Amino acid sequence: MSNKSSSSKGSRDASPPARPARPHSARTHEVRIIGGEWRRTRLAVADKPGLRPTPDRVRETLFNWLASLAGAGGGELPGWHCADIFAGTGALGFEAASRGAASVLMCEQDPALVLQLKAVQAKLDAQAVQVERGNGVTALARCTPRSMQAIFIDPPYDQAALYAQALRAAVPALAEGGVIYLEAARRWEDAELAESGLTVFRHLKAGAVHAHLLRT
Numbered sequence: 001m002s003n004k005s006s007s008s009k010g011s012r013d014a015s016p017p018a019r020p021a022r023p024h025s026a027r028t029h030e031v032r033i034i035g036g037e038w039r040r041t042r043l044a045v046a047d048k049p050g051l052r053p054t055p056d057r058v059r060e061t062l063f064n065w066l067a068s069l070a071g072a073g074g075g076e077l078p079g080w081h082c083a084d085i086f087a088g089t090g091a092l093g094f095e096a097a098s099r100g101a102a103s104v105l106m107c108e109q110d111p112a113l114v115l116q117l118k119a120v121q122a123k124l125d126a127q128a129v130q131v132e133r134g135n136g137v138t139a140l141a142r143c144t145p146r147s148m149q150a151i152f153i154d155p156p157y158d159q160a161a162l163y164a165q166a167l168r169a170a171v172p173a174l175a176e177g178g179v180i181y182l183e184a185a186r187r188w189e190d191a192e193l194a195e196s197g198l199t200v201f202r203h204l205k206a207g208a209v210h211a212h213l214l215r216t
Helices: 056-070 091-098 111-124 136-142 161-173 190-196
Strands: 028-032 042-046 081-084 103-108 129-133 148-153 174-184 199-206 209-215
Touching: 042 111, 056 091, 056 174, 056 199, 056 209, 081 091, 081 136, 091 103, 091 129, 091 148, 103 111, 103 136, 111 129, 136 161, 148 161, 161 174, 161 190, 190 199
Parallel strands: 081 103, 081 148, 103 129, 148 174
Antiparallel strands: 028 042, 174 209, 199 209
C-alpha cells in the first residue's frame, strides 16, 4: 500500500517516511448554520485553546426552544435583539441572524477570531450583525436596559469566574420575557442561579455539554 523508495525494497523493517506534522495552529474544521436564510453556510473553527462551538444537536434544540418562545414558525426569531458575548466562531450569533433576528451583538477578544467574524459578516452581508472586539461582559453592561430577547453565554469552560460575571451583567439587559442561554461543563442549579435572580427554564445534556435556557 505504501510508496517505498527503491532502497527500501525487500526490507521487512523499513517503514514509510513520516509525514511532517501540521502546526497546531493550522488545524481547522467547520460547523454549519442549521436554519434560516444562511442554512448550510460553513463556519471555520480555528484550533485554539478553549474554542468549542456549540454542537449541532444542541444548537438545533436551542433554536427550537427560542422559536417556540417567539411564537413564530420554522424556527424563526423575527425582530429579536440578541447578544453573543463570547462569540468565538459566531455559530450562535450567526444562527440567530440567519433566523431573522433584528440585531445581534457579537463580542470576542481574540483578534484573529474577530477578523474571521467580520469576514463572515461581510460575506453574508449580515447587516443585523455587529462585531466588537472586547470584553463581552463590559459590552452587556453598556446595553440599554431590558432591550435583549436572547443573550448567549458560552465562555471557555476553564474560566469559571466569567459565568457569574456574565450572568450578573445579562439580567438587567433582558427584555420582559427574554432568556439567557448558558452553556457549561456542568448543570447549574436554581439555588446558585437565584443569586442572579434566574431559574432554569429548559436544560439539555449532550455529551460533555450542559445547555441551559434561563429566565428571571
